[in-house]
Amino acid sequence: MDTPLEVLHRVFGYDSFRPGQQEIIEHVVAGGDALVLMPTGGGKSLCYQIPALVRPGVGVVISPLIALMQDQVDALTALGVRAGFLNSTQDFDERQRVESAFVAGELDLLYLAPERLRVDSTLRLLEKGEVALFAIDEAHCVSQWGHDFRPDYLMLSGLHERWPNIPRIALTATATPETHAEISARLGLEQARHFVASFDRPNIQYRITAKSEPKRQLLDFIRTEHPDEAGIVYCLSRSSAEKIAEHLSDHGIAAIPYHAGLDTRTRALHQSRFLREEGLTVVATIAFGMGIDKPDVRFVAHLDLPKSLEGYYQETGRAGRDGQPATAWMAYGLQDVVQHRRLALEGDEAHRRRQALHLDAMLALCETVTCRRVMLLDYFGEKGTSPCGNCDTCQTPPExxxxxxxxxxxxxxxxxxxxxxxxxxxxxxxxxxxxxxxxxxxxxxxxxxxxxxxxxxxxxxxxxxxxxxxxxxxxxxxxxxxxxxxxxxxxxxxxxxxxxxxxxxRDLKPRTPSRSGGGSSKSREVVDLTPEAAPRFERLRAWRAATAKETGVPAYVIFHDATLREIATRNPATLPELGTVSGVGENKLAKFGPQVLETLHA
Known part of the structure; x- marks a missing residue:
């Protein structure tokens, strides 16, 4: 049996774990239950994917992200992992193929939507195969007072009753101490080991500016700081999402809308375009983004006040998953406060009280004169952190x-x-x-x-x-x-x-603070590379774009930018040399290695 470190290197192409991953993985491999709180981009997926590959049987992943299951499976397949999914988008024959593969032990990972567990046939199917573990992704969805409650998640406590000897790992990137406790209680994980990583995303610069002419402000922000880069703009209403996308498009910014009012086919097409095209902006309601694994989103902008800090943190966390500098920008004004204060007065008393607490915390972040990151981390239970130097209130202290x-x-x-x-x-x-x-x-x-x-x-x-x-x-x-x-x-x-x-x-006239790392990501890529490596990097990007289009997967599924930069810098001449680059596992080396070397030395 391979060790977790051997699987990390052989399958995923990395030589070492990120902070916190190894302890979690070894605990689950040994059969222990775990509750994992780790920020977006912190590497949560590996915490259940590697145990599923090490332990005998199939790792069953419960995920609410039906629209993304195909992309998740495609990404694993590109690594040589045998993965499948069962959800309502499949026809009978497709489900039969996946179910047969599961029973025959021909899968490493099986993704299920939570509502599938309501169906007796799904439970009987799981009893026919060998389950390595249950992974409950986006575990905050079980919290009835959270920002993204899903009723089907309340059923997941029954997994332990039916399969008491199968380890469970619940994971989320968004949980206050109160939500953490609720997840633990509702999923019966009080006796599990709890792993809580820092929620800090130091590469993200948080900025909130007074709203005056939001369309112009957004356009200026994108043009000045993120031209031709991928981003997400959040609006509260469907009509706003449509109008803002149209406004950006009319002014030369490639933008598309995404909201629940679009038909299923259009939503799927727009999501697919965002994942596969470079430099595209999606203007969306909160219906968009959970589980999006696009690493090079350079900015997340809000034109309306989010309902809670949990929602704000999760949405802004979709920027900079590759660890490169990114911006969380928001325009905020009087009407936002008026609207949310009115909404917080609706519903029963308990709901009003909870909404008021959410709103007070969100408004406190907007109006603070201290470091925004310190306040954000404090909300998630990280006390006593130092000012970050990379938010607007640190760089331009307000009066x-x-x-x-x-x-x-x-x-x-x-x-x-x-x-x-x-x-x-x-x-x-x-x-x-x-x-x-x-x-x-x-x-x-x-x-x-x-x-x-x-x-x-x-x-x-x-x-x-x-x-x-x-x-x-x-x-x-x-x-x-x-x-x-x-x-x-x-x-x-x-x-x-x-x-x-x-x-x-005192409201200041908006100005652009200095960016940590300086300039746009494309200028940084050129700066990071030597004059010899820069053209190699561009050739590799062009090859990756063509390959992604040909195979019908997002470009990052082929290789991340960081991997391409390292290849361009080291300029390997042989397959064994290429295999030592971070992010080049055995399957990708065999599949893409000869093409990469040919592209490098063309």
């Missing part, structure tokens, strides 16, 4: 100012409208009153006769919007759910009486 008096003016306006007129209005009317604007609406309701009319001339309209945004973020103001009108909170009274000082972050 704070005593905004007690402006805050009192805003609160007084809301109070006067309610007490003197019995009225509630939104942000725009309050700001017009403060600025002394005699708009049609102001004159219609006689608001120009209020004592607060015109008392806010010291600030501009955008500055007043910034004040209101931060008062909402701090809970000093609130919005009612029905119409989004401003209302006072318990905290408002203390500010009005002068018993609480209000410090706010």
């Amino acid at each position: 704070t100012w005593d905004a007690t008096v402006p805050a009192q003016k805003v609160l007084s306006t809301v109070l006067r409208l309610a007490r003197e007129r019995g009225q509630k209005f939104g942000v725009g009317q309050a700001v017009d009153i403060l600025l002394g604007k005699k708009t049609t609406k102001v004159e219609q309701f006689g608001h120009d006769s209020l004592t607060v009319f015109g008392i806010g001339a010291e600030l501009t309209a955008p500055e007043w919007h910034g004040v209101v945004r931060q008062l909402l973020a701090q809970g000093i103001l609130a919005v009612e759910p029905a119409y989004g009108a401003l209302v006072l909170t318990d905290a408002s009274a203390e500010v009005l009486r002068g018993q609480q000082k209000v410090n706010l972050r």
